[in-house]
Amino acid sequence: MPSSDLGVLAALGVLGVRERSGGGAAMSAVWEHDAAARFVEDLFAKHHGEIYAYLVRMVRDPELAADFAQDAFVKAYRNYDTLEKPENARAWLYQIAHRVALDELRRRKIVRFLPWTGESRGTSPSAEHLAMDARLSGDLQRALARIPERQRAALLLAELHDLSGLELAQALGVSHVAARALLTRARESLRQALASERAADAEAERRRTTERSR
Amino acid sequence: MNYLRRYRPRRDQWASPHQRARVLAAERIDGFLGEDDAAWLDGHLAECPTCAAVAAEYAGQRAAFRELGARPPEPPRDLWARTAAAIEAEASRGVATADGAGGSSRGSAGRRRPARLPLGVMSGALVVAVVVGASLFARGVPVTPIQPPASATPSGTPRPTVAPQPTPIPIPAGAVAWIRQGDDGSFGLYVARIDEVCPGRDKAGCAPIAESESQPIANLDGPSAVVLSPTTDQLVLVDDPGDGTGGTVYVVPVPAAVDPGATPTPTTEPTPTPTLGPTATPTAPPTPTVGPSGSPGPTPTGSDLPSGSPQPSPDGSTAIASGVSLVGDTAAYAPDGQWFAFSAVPADGSHGPDIYLWHVGDAQARPVTSDHRSVFAQWLGGQLLGSRVVEADAAASPGGSASPSATPSATPSVNPSAPSDAPTDLTAVVFVVDPVTSIETVFLDVPLWRPTVDPSARWAVFWEGTIEADAAGTTWLPGIGRLVLADWSIGIPEPPIDPSAEPSAEPSPGSASASASASPRATGRATASPGASASRDPGGKPSESPDSANRPEQILEAGHIADWEARWDPTGTRLAVWIADEADPSIGRLSLYVVDPETGRFDQSDRLLRDQPALAGFALADGLLAWATPPGQDGEGSRIQVLAWSGDAVGSAETQPGTDPVVIAR
Numbered sequence: 010m011p012s013s014d015l016g017v018l019a020a021l022g023v024l025g026v027r028e029r030s031g032g033g034a035a036m037s038a039v040w041e042h043d044a045a046a047r048f049v050e051d052l053f054a055k056h057h058g059e060i061y062a063y064l065v066r067m068v069r070d071p072e073l074a075a076d077f078a079q080d081a082f083v084k085a086y087r088n089y090d091t092l093e094k095p096e097n098a099r100a101w102l103y104q105i106a107h108r109v110a111l112d113e114l115r116r117r118k119i120v121r122f123l124p125w126t127g128e129s130r131g132t133s134p135s136a137e138h139l140a141m142d143a144r145l146s147g148d149l150q151r152a153l154a155r156i157p158e159r160q161r162a163a164l165l166l167a168e169l170h171d172l173s174g175l176e177l178a179q180a181l182g183v184s185h186v187a188a189r190a191l192l193t194r195a196r197e198s199l200r201q202a203l204a205s206e207r208a209a210d211a212e213a214e215r216r217r218t219t220e221r222s223r
Numbered sequence: 224m225n226y227l228r229r230y231r232p233r234r235d236q237w238a239s240p241h242q243r244a245r246v247l248a249a250e251r252i253d254g255f256l257g258e259d260d261a262a263w264l265d266g267h268l269a270e271c272p273t274c275a276a277v278a279a280e281y282a283g284q285r286a287a288f289r290e291l292g293a294r295p296p297e298p299p300r301d302l303w304a305r306t307a308a309a310i311e312a313e314a315s316r317g318v319a320t321a322d323g324a325g326g327s328s329r330g331s332a333g334r335r336r337p338a339r340l341p342l343g344v345m346s347g348a349l350v351v352a353v354v355v356g357a358s359l360f361a362r363g364v365p366v367t368p369i370q371p372p373a374s375a376t377p378s379g380t381p382r383p384t385v386a387p388q389p390t391p392i393p394i395p396a397g398a399v400a401w402i403r404q405g406d407d408g409s410f411g412l413y414v415a416r417i418d419e420v421c422p423g424r425d426k427a428g429c430a431p432i433a434e435s436e437s438q439p440i441a442n443l444d445g446p447s448a449v450v451l452s453p454t455t456d457q458l459v460l461v462d463d464p465g466d467g468t469g470g471t472v473y474v475v476p477v478p479a480a481v482d483p484g485a486t487p488t489p490t491t492e493p494t495p496t497p498t499l500g501p502t503a504t505p506t507a508p509p510t511p512t513v514g515p516s517g518s519p520g521p522t523p524t525g526s527d528l529p530s531g532s533p534q535p536s537p538d539g540s541t542a543i544a545s546g547v548s549l550v551g552d553t554a555a556y557a558p559d560g561q562w563f564a565f566s567a568v569p570a571d572g573s574h575g576p577d578i579y580l581w582h583v584g585d586a587q588a589r590p591v592t593s594d595h596r597s598v599f600a601q602w603l604g605g606q607l608l609g610s611r612v613v614e615a616d617a618a619a620s621p622g623g624s625a626s627p628s629a630t631p632s633a634t635p636s637v638n639p640s641a642p643s644d645a646p647t648d649l650t651a652v653v654f655v656v657d658p659v660t661s662i663e664t665v666f667l668d669v670p671l672w673r674p675t676v677d678p679s680a681r682w683a684v685f686w687e688g689t690i691e692a693d694a695a696g697t698t699w700l701p702g703i704g705r706l707v708l709a710d711w712s713i714g715i716p717e718p719p720i721d722p723s724a725e726p727s728a729e730p731s732p733g734s735a736s737a738s739a740s741a742s743p744r745a746t747g748r749a750t751a752s753p754g755a756s757a758s759r760d761p762g763g764k765p766s767e768s769p770d771s772a773n774r775p776e777q778i779l780e781a782g783h784i785a786d787w788e789a790r791w792d793p794t795g796t797r798l799a800v801w802i803a804d805e806a807d808p809s810i811g812r813l814s815l816y817v818v819d820p821e822t823g824r825f826d827q828s829d830r831l832l833r834d835q836p837a838l839a840g841f842a843l844a845d846g847l848l849a850w851a852t853p854p855g856q857d858g859e860g861s862r863i864q865v866l867a868w869s870g871d872a873v874g875s876a877e878t879q880p881g882t883d884p885v886v887i888a889r
Contacts, residue, residue, distance in 0.1 A: 168288035196249035
């Protein structure tokens with residue numbers, strides 16, 4: 010670890026101020042001598058909640074999100090050298106998490122036939138998704154799930170994670186102008202998706218009413 | 224799929240003040256709006272209640288997000304323990320600072336993917352339709368036979384009954400499958416079994432094709448192509464989120480029977496290319512011992528060796544390529560169903576098309592060309608037939624002998640992203656790649672571009688004329704010239720021969736039967752023996768053989784053509800040709816020609832189908848042609864149209880119009 014890195018860590022207040030949250034004696038070699046590890050541990054302490062929340066909202070699967078969060082912090086550790094300005098650490102971490110989510114979403118996305126039920130043409134969501142929906146219910150979640158991933162990311166980061174301007178652009182890995190355009194597109198996509206969700210709700214309600222009245 | 228032709232209008236060109244107002248209203252939410260724009264927006268919203276409603280919806284999003292943000296999900300308690308252990312493992316490998324930002328990352332997350340290409344943009348959902356064998360039904364996709372006239376359709380959308388009912392023509396059972404978006408936004412596979420159609424082309428009074436209930440497919444963003452395996456137990460699906468990050472090519476298992484009520488129809492099971500003879504890839508491929516294997520990575524993948532990579536799940540998909548945009552509509556399974564080939568460009572537009580090959584069971588497709596100028600044409604005798612754009616003088620250079628050359632270096636490595644820099648004289652070469660050995664054999668003396676060869680390997684449809692770079696500068700499109708049906712001078716290429724062996728004029732036993740129906744002449748040139756000359760006339764026509772001058776060359780289309788797709792039926796007697804529209808290459812017109820397989824002749828004035836409007840992507844099987852009409856005609860949505868024939872009888876049928884455009888699966 011070059012000494013300049015130590016300087017950065019000192020400036021961040023990272024050196025020697027954390028408690029070991031889960032390591033144990035076996036880990037001491039890493040946590041004592043590896044500045045990157047200690048830096049990431051600090052990052053984890055400060056940001057793991059919001060990173061996890063972002064990932065859950067991106068992928069709508071708590072297990073997957075936990076995997077991704079873990080992966081993001083490991084990558085932060087691995088690419089610690091690439092963080093140029095410590096004050097950018099948060100956006101930098103979001104950028105890593107964002108890439109993990111997008112890459113893995115694409116890679117892991119399971120396209121498959123669903124059992125044919127002879128009834129609905131709709132998808133039958135998995136148990137996890139149903140559970141998620143129960144917790145994070147509402148049209149917004151479903152509408153978010155329907156818009157393109159990068160648009161979803163832009164909206165989540167801007168609305169829920171308070172990233173704006175250059176931070177948002179960095180997290181999304183695009184230019185400032187592109188981030189702005191993405192966000193604008195996302196709002197329109199979401200508006201249409203929400204309208205469609207509401208129409209579906211209304212239709213379902215109408216059907217229930219019809220059946221009850223029969 | 225069309226050649227890289229999907230456009231999205233630029234966002235900064237306002238189609239209307241209303242569009243501008245919506246964009247500005249969205250930007251205002253995020254605090255991007257300047258004073259001038261804000262003033263304009265307020266003025267517009269005051270006058271336009273519709274736009275004001277949209278703006279209110281944007282504002283409502285913020286409130287909804289606030290509600291959502293009030294319930295942040297709780298991270299699992301063991302997250303740090305897991306993360307710390309992973310970091311420790313990483314550190315113990317000593318790679319902590321070894322790789323920088325762009326470094327490869329651990330495990331699967333960092334697996335290098337094929338280069339990305341910019342996916343054009345397909346807005347809206349589309350339907351993908353395919354003509355499938357009857358055996359799909361045995362796998363449980365419930366199928367409703369086409370309804371006899373006058374009966375109400377089970378879909379609940381009864382059609383006005385028209386008085387005179389034509390007598391339906393029974394035809395050998397076939398099926399058409401397609402994917403479209405249902406009312407709830409999810410995608411599903413729809414199948415219609417077709418065993419009778421209405422006579423002629425007049426569908427008035429004819430009951431519509433009854434589609435099956437959909438077989439829902441999870442997690443699709445926007446399918447743009449579907450190809451069913453000859454074994455019908457899986458299909459390849461190209462899914463594209465439409466956000467410019469590229470499409471992903473998935474292999475999706477078709478579920479085993481879920482509906483025992485669906486009666487299998489064992490009668491006709493059209494095998495994909497029955498006339499091709501032996502379809503299996505050579506079981507004892509020539510050992511790729513010596514040199515001419517400049518082809519990218521001759522990595523012999525034993526055809527019986529499943530990849531070591533784990534399959535995701537029994538019923539789950541495998542993403543065999545991502546970040547790519549498919550080129551053309553030729554993607555296809557090999558006749559034996561063991562290989563799948565397609566052409567693609569990276570989503571970032573960094574270079575032109577290459578051919579990718581996937582073996583059943585593998586985790587990823589691999590590129591078999593690296594020149595960025597190659598497209599897959601079709602499978603021919605178990606080998607992959609490709610077409611490549613090259614500089615004219617390079618192909619004709621003395622070094623480029625007519626002998627089989629397995630060196631891609633014969634292709635000049637000019638920057639394909641700037642093909643229009645100079646009016647370079649472009650020509651094309653065809654080549655075959657053995658899927659097992661990856662050995663590539665180039666036929667330099669056959670300057671045909673994108674040939675479509677008939678099942679007997681005697682005739683081919685190809686382009687004669689100029690080739691132009693497309694708008695993105697990454698691939699090529701036809702310019703001015705003509706699309707012709709003419710002699711295919713190669714025949715069915717033999718597997719590459721060991722170059723150390725004496726070139727033999729004797730066809731190998733394997734290829735002898737493969738080309739049994741090919742003319743001796745074609746077979747004789749199958750390996751483009753060194754004796755054949757590479758000369759050709761300025762038009763780029765092969766002229767080395769005196770008899771090729773006598774060969775009939777018939778023009779299918781002439782002039783400026785935006786793009787085309789051609790496909791033969793398995794009997795070699797029907798040829799479907801789709802010509803893209805100049806203004807919107809996602810639509811075009813489709814014709815079906817009757818070709819005499821002995822003479823290769825057709826009658827322009829006597830087509831079974833003549834210039835019918837059709838979306839890109841059609842399906843052709845023995846006795847059945849299926850395509851999707853462009854939406855918007857008569858204000859209707861897209862319909863699946865079917866033309867069926869049996870003997871001399873010809874009939875047609877169509878579905879009810881859907882709400883979305885349709886993509887036909889093949």
